[in-house]
Amino acid sequence: MSSGHNSDPADKPTRRKFLGGAAAVGAGAAVAGALGGEASAQAGRRPGLAGTRRRAAGRRVAVFGGGIAGLSAALELAERGFAVTVYERRQLGGKARVFGVPGSARGGRDELPAEHGFRFFPGFYQNLPDSMRRIPFPGNEKGTWDNLTRASTYLGARKDRPDLTIPFPFPWPIPEGTPPFLTPESLIATVISGLQSLGMIPLPEILHFARKGVMYVTSCDERRIGQWDHVSWADYLGTATRSAEYNTLLADGLVRNLAAMKSADASTHAIGLVGEATLWSVLGEGNEAGGSVDRVLAGATDEMLIDPWVAHLRTLGVQFQVGWAAESFQLSGGRIASAVAVDPAGARQTVDADWFVSAVPVERADRLVDRRMRAADPMLNNISKLRSDWMNGLMFFLKQEVPITPGHVNYWDSTWAITSISQAQFWKRDFTAYGDGTVTDNLSAIISDWNTPGMFNGKTAKECTREEIAEEAWKQIKAHLNEPGKPPVLTDDMLHTWYLDPGILNPGTPQVANEDPLFIQTLGAYETRPTAGTGIENFFLAGDWVKTGLYVSTMETANEGGRLAANALLDAAGYTGGKATLGELWVAPAFNDAKKLDRDRYRNGEPHILDDGT
Template identity: 45%
Template sequence: MATQRSAVSRRAVLRGTVAAGVAGALTAGARSPARAADRERVAVFGGGVAGLTAAHELSERGFQVTVYERRALGGKARSIPVPGTAAAGRPELPGEHGFRFFPGFYRHIPDTMRRIPFGANPNGVWDNLVPVSEVRFSRRDADDFRIPLRSGGFTTTPEAFRETVGAGIATALRMPPTEGMFFADRLLVFNSSCDARRFAQWERTSWRDFVAGHERSHEFRALLSRTLTSIMVAAKEELASTRTIGNMGEQFLGNPLEIGNDGGLDRVLNGPTNRAWLDPWVARLRELGVRFVLDTEVRALRAAGGRIAGATVADRSGVESAVEADYFVLALPAERARTLWTPEILSARPELAAMDRLTFDWMNGIQFYLREPLDIARGHTAYIDAPWSLTSISQNQMWTTKLTEFGDGAVRDCLSVDISDWNTPGPLYGKPAKECTPEEIAREVWTQLSAHLNDRGELLRAADLHSWFLDPGISWHDEARRTDNADPLLINTAGSWECRPQAHGGLENLFLAGDYVRTNVDLATMEGANESARAAVNALLDVAGSDAPRCRLFTLYRAPELEPLRRIDADRFAAGQPNMFELRA
């Protein structure tokens, strides 16, 4: 039975014995959990980035936190030990759901990382981030090209933006100058659009329609329409929201001086994710008093009187038990969270019913372990002509922990590949990835990579292949001759913002955290998960009447030079007129 204390008494508890200690615990330097005789209890369901973030912020503020996780802490961000590969005292080879990268415009994740101790690192885990220097665009039977990742130097006047971005895109991507200028014009339209237009017009417009992808050259469609959406968010150009894709373009191309960024354009960890980030994080949370209950999933939420009165969880064997808490943070993926909505919950928060209209697709990884190091790029590589929309990174070059320290000691590199299109037939088997066995997926991906990398010489050699590992979230069902995916990805389709809930609503003590919750970053990413958890914690602090400092929330960069144009656009939008730079009005 849930604790039956009034909201007034809960606020009094925190204002009295807890808040003073919490305020001191949140000052710079080492933090420790507040010591209070009657700390309020929070149940966090889900131990991915959102759940761990919520637990971190709440425990620093003196709450008694228990995290329930059904599989493994870290969720899609975690390292995954490859079964059966440990040898001679070395640990298993590190696999993963997909490679991690940390763009400079990520602010919430780095802020958390700085508060996770790691050896002698002065900035904790944050010091384990290393910049990559380039991105490679690989073509099949065509010249590849590389783009250095460094800050530009132009001012963002409309004329300078158009000329510099347009010429830069045309040169870097080797397309006609008119195509580069056209794309720069489209970015200028978005970057100078007011918020009202972004939400009412561009949110409901597909990226392909916005950039007129169906009217442009093959190069334009391949690079700036299809590749940009599928690689970034596994989305299809005809479905992806212009507001979402435009926001990302505004960060990468509309902020050449990286103003407000936390580091360079693109960074990766200097080792396997668990070792470089997640294991130290969990250790820190344990120090703060967080309790973890693993192999346990939430089965039901019971609502009564405008509150969650309790929850039911089940362990791996199916044995159920009740969970009592003062507050409940649901940090599950959207596709799992929406299965918990009861008529009582939907009566209190009717907006949650719209989550049934959210769209999900697949973006999962496969790792190829190699006996010799690769020299593909000092960063990520996009395979432009690959039907399965592949991207990769050679990891050993970035790691201080070398792969020879894992497995049988023979692996010297890992080519970690993300598959973003699971619905288009591949050239080897003529089937989409969803209809391929794991072995067929591995051979098909290798074939598509080879077609890009070996057209000018043998860069990817079969003789060097030690083994491979497919994300275990992908499972093959022989009878149906299809795969299932335990970890689909939310896709920001045009108009989907209205289907995404706020962190808090009509149920007083229920808070939502996850990359489907409305956030400023507005993308299904670790950053979105972290930001949403901070919003959930801030709402919880408000309900609790806590005097503890609120979690810091960051906003995406917008060029201040264009702010006068956005004010003009607000008037134009209110008058039913197009953006002043709209060429296709």
């Protein structure tokens, strides 16, 4: 194996559905301003903000954390005239950042682009796309939103069996240039694979799963939160007494790749909510204007989103302190008087502001919020009850383009719950502009299960060195894609190099750790999660782990968390203008009567009408 590198604010301040999309900022002058050129004084403003942008005393905001949540809060507050400074300990973008592969650049080219995990933007996202439309990008009418491109399939790859391709034909018509959903070969394989699975899952189990799916979709919100959020996905589906194929396709295989969890740990409400949203999206319902079920960026995340976002925030007066890590908050008289941060030189610095937003990941927030803060607001104790797990990226840079499918791949039989996407087919920039000029594609993979032994080496990913992780993951992928008697899809000589997420520290040792774990939705976590506003009048929380509407860890929930923190701050500051809009998941009206019936039953202490106890 080749060696790898590693060492519209005027809207009411309530939730609303985005039916027509948010207004886009003007591209011409706004784009010029974002890139340092001459810009209109109105560049980047949203409708309804006239008279609200004047700087005023008591409007200094310190945002700790420059990821999606922090940048989202900064955007909403800066547009409303607040003086925002963002403090980020590593690199702007947070878990959405792109880190170059050290030492990979040659001949004036950029370093090979690697990432914590590939990005994708489901059509049911509402909040993040609204922000993207307001971030100018050269040549784009709708800002960075126009950098999204459609992925048209989902491939379920199987080991020693034909693969199953799921096409995404909605919305219709299909844009010109979109790769075909199915080829004759993939259609044949899909039919065979589907029939095999049907043959391996007994009919009673199929009926059981269908009934369980309908039961969740027709459950009232009260039952979803009060009952299903306290039941594991495994118990809900009854996996203990079902077939292996049932578990592979409908329980563990689905959950591990979706949320880095096992079905025994995952909340049914978390999985059911995002599963329902995905189903409607596939059927062309509930998508934001112009959205489709699966979209990716047409290039590296920093080039397509993060860098333009930061440039736009600078035009709004936002300042950035990169390399500054929050260490503590100083509480006095029920307010945060100041914060202490460590600067790039390692010196402790006092950060003065009127308002403080913590937009750091949950595990870091748990360390930042001290005993006095928790005493001032006991809700902050809930942060310690939330859990994280591992879900990290592994890049395989290839010497030839390998478009496995025009979308994501789920290696269903992979013990490490691997997923991937071939990026070159979606990117506007040629991969030869990176590295030494010989890399033409990136098979961007994610390992979601770090605790189950590998298919070949029998070791968990946590037990492996970097080299062993790369070798085992490569073998698992090849075992799914290369079929006996057919030309191989992947061969060792295609591999140029690999790069493991540097957030994995000390791999292969007892001290192995993860700097970038993922917040997971365990039982009861919906009610446990803290709100963005706290009992400390000038302190707010932002992130995918605060109490948001969408209940999984995504850039969408991080963006929503940033908006919620901004709105809580605006309320506390007595701001009288419009607040940040908050999108909602689409609700199928056909099930309103069924949900009303279930609400009555739930309030009377009765089970769902479809609940037979199995």
